[in-house]
Structure formats: C-alpha cells, structure tokens
Amino acid sequence: MDTNMRWEGYWDIEALPIKAGDTVIIRKGTSYWSVKDGARRIAGKTYFVKCDHVITGSMGSSIHSCAVTNPEVIWAGSGRYWCRADINDVEKVDMKELKDE
Numbered sequence: 001m002d003t004n005m006r007w008e009g010y011w012d013i014e015a016l017p018i019k020a021g022d023t024v025i026i027r028k029g030t031s032y033w034s035v036k037d038g039a040r041r042i043a044g045k046t047y048f049v050k051c052d053h054v055i056t057g058s059m060g061s062s063i064h065s066c067a068v069t070n071p072e073v074i075w076a077g078s079g080r081y082w083c084r085a086d087i088n089d090v091e092k093v094d095m096k097e098l099k100d101e
Contacts, residue, residue: 007087009059009068017092018073022051024090031089036081048093049075055084 007016018024026032026047033040057071070086077083 007071010057011071013054013056016054016071016087018051018054018087020051020053023048023093023095024051024073025093026085026090030085032083032085034077034081034083036079051075
C-alpha cells in the first residue's frame, strides 16, 4: 500500500487497495472495533487476518455539520465476532512472499 496515500471519506470499492479475501496485518497497538462488546480495542499483539469485506467510507453534511468516515476493513475476530479497523491502519500482505522468506 502506498504509505503516502490516506484513504479518507468515500471511495469507490474498486479504487481501494484492500479487497475481500486479502490478508492484512493488524499490528500490535492498532485501534479497532469489535461487535463482541461494541467497544474500541487496542490490538495486544500483531495479527494476520483475512479481510471479509470492505466498507467504502462516507461523506455527509448538513447545515450544521460535516461527517466523514474512512473506509474500513472487516474481518471475523475471536469467537467469530466481526471486527473492523480503519483502512489506513492496516497493511495488505502477500502470503506467498512471506512463505518464500
């Protein structure tokens, strides 16, 4: 992933660098959200997870405010509870390259 690029607000799914089925690294210290208890968590160790799907982000506004959400990567966490993290906080990895090392 281009580390100079930030994915903020809405993006078409085809433009995003991570797709369903990709393996990503959730590094120790990364903030993520889990439906297990509906709370933000901090990863206590580095995880390799398979992306189930990606949420494209959004941009909305009204007379009084503007709301922007970044794209998010979704995966099945422990106990099969859905987890999600900002796409800017995870890295796509090629498992073939890791096995060759």
